[in-house]
Amino acid sequence: xxxxxxxxxxxxxxxxxxxxxxxxxxxxxxxxxxxxxxxxxxxxxxxxxxxxxxxxxxxxxxxxxxxxxxxxxxxxxxxxxxxxxxxxxxxxxxxxxxxxxxxxxxxxxxxxxxxxxxxxxxxxxx
Amino acid sequence: xxxxxxxxxxxxxxxxxxxxxxxxxxxxxxxxxxxxxxxxxxxxxxxxxxxxxxxxxxxxxxxxxxxxxxxxxxxxxxxxxxxxxxxxxxxxxxxxxxxxxxxxxxxxxxxxxxxxxxxxxxxxxx
DNA sequence: CCTCCTTTTAGGATTGATTCCTAAAAGGAT
DNA sequence: ATCCTTTTAGGAATCAATCCTAAAAGGAGG
Numbered sequence: 030x031x032x033x034x035x036x037x038x039x040x041x042x043x044x045x046x047x048x049x050x051x052x053x054x055x056x057x058x059x060x061x062x063x064x065x066x067x068x069x070x071x072x073x074x075x076x077x078x079x080x081x082x083x084x085x086x087x088x089x090x091x092x093x094x095x096x097x098x099x100x101x102x103x104x105x106x107x108x109x110x111x112x113x114x115x116x117x118x119x120x121x122x123x124x125x126x127x128x129x130x131x132x133x134x135x136x137x138x139x140x141x142x143x144x145x146x147x148x149x150x151x152x153x154x155x
Numbered sequence: 156x157x158x159x160x161x162x163x164x165x166x167x168x169x170x171x172x173x174x175x176x177x178x179x180x181x182x183x184x185x186x187x188x189x190x191x192x193x194x195x196x197x198x199x200x201x202x203x204x205x206x207x208x209x210x211x212x213x214x215x216x217x218x219x220x221x222x223x224x225x226x227x228x229x230x231x232x233x234x235x236x237x238x239x240x241x242x243x244x245x246x247x248x249x250x251x252x253x254x255x256x257x258x259x260x261x262x263x264x265x266x267x268x269x270x271x272x273x274x275x276x277x278x279x280x281x
Numbered sequence: 282c283c284t285c286c287t288t289t290t291a292g293g294a295t296t297g298a299t300t301c302c303t304a305a306a307a308g309g310a311t
Numbered sequence: 312a313t314c315c316t317t318t319t320a321g322g323a324a325t326c327a328a329t330c331c332t333a334a335a336a337g338g339a340g341g
Contacts, residue, residue: 031307031318050298065320070299072318086214088263091298102251107260116254121247125228125266131274134233134267137214140251141261148257157289157336176327191291196328198289217327283341290335301324308317 034072036061041073041082047093047103047112085112086137100136106144115140160198162187167199167208173219173229173238211238212263226262232270241266 040056041048048056054069073094076082083095085103090110095103102115126133166182167174174182180195199220202208209221211229216236221229228241252259 033319063320065322067300067302067321068319074300086212088212104255115251118247118251121244121250124247125241125244129230129266129268131268131271134269136267137263137265139263140255140259141263142255142257142259145257159290189291191293193292193329194290200329285339286337287339288335288337291333293331295330296328298327299325302322304320306317306319308315310315311313 033057033061033064033068034075036064037069037072038076038081041076041094042096045096045114047085047095049091049093051091053094087112102138102140104140104142106147107141108143108147111144111146159183159187159190159194160201162190163195163198164202164207167202167220168222171222171240173211173221175217175219177217179220213238228264228266230266230268232273233267234269234273237270237272 036057037053040053050066050069050073053073054064054066057069058064073082073084077084077094080098083098085093085095087093087105087110093110093112095112095114097114099117101117104113104115105111122133122136162183163179166179176192176195176199179199180190180192183195184190199208199210203210203220206224209224211219211221213219213231213236219236219238221238221240223240225243227243230239230241231237248259248262
């Protein structure tokens, strides 16, 4: 485990934020200025493949990384892109699975809303 | 409504396939060889904004377009990328909504599996 | 079927997230 | 310290998607 990978994993696993690769790159460079962008992408991919973190593809926006690798739904703000974790609706998935012929190997459930912060300000935000 | 837009909408709405912009571009050019790729993208975006079709963002792959604009889950093959529509699990969504403070403005549920065709062939496919 | 004005198109350049490439540096046994 | 493997830095390359611009097409009056 190189210092670079440890730093990157530390940033993702330390907080519940779901950051983009670029945000992680900026935070990491504050501690290791020579860190290359490609190294961040490669290590994030590695950590995902090892099952330590999870990658969240976002519509019309860069992917975000979740320190919680297990499957669970996400609540996404349509304005600012902020993401929150939700509890897995076991019953719902079981009932859907019951109607299907083959096994479900994974799922991705995103629920969209306008977060309190964005609802407050009348602005259009990101 | 220009001939180009009618052609593009016709291709998406005619079949239950969930095609990529590139596939739609190829099919459309068979009938109108001068059609530009940018025109396909612009019109697909327009049709989505008008609510006539729906855009499906796919992980690590180009977006696909669904002739059914209403919200519903999708069953996605992890090998070949083929997409099928599923019925909306009203109860599931209602129970999730009940636990949240604000209104859900939309959702995206993808269930992953290996489709029968891909399961059959032992191959690695796309 | 002219005219004028607005919208759309073709074609190609551009963008932006992400991946790939290569020589140099770091790991990490022994 | 040595040797071999893995990883990194830095920058080029990729690719879906968007943007740009001059030319073409709509289309409302007449």
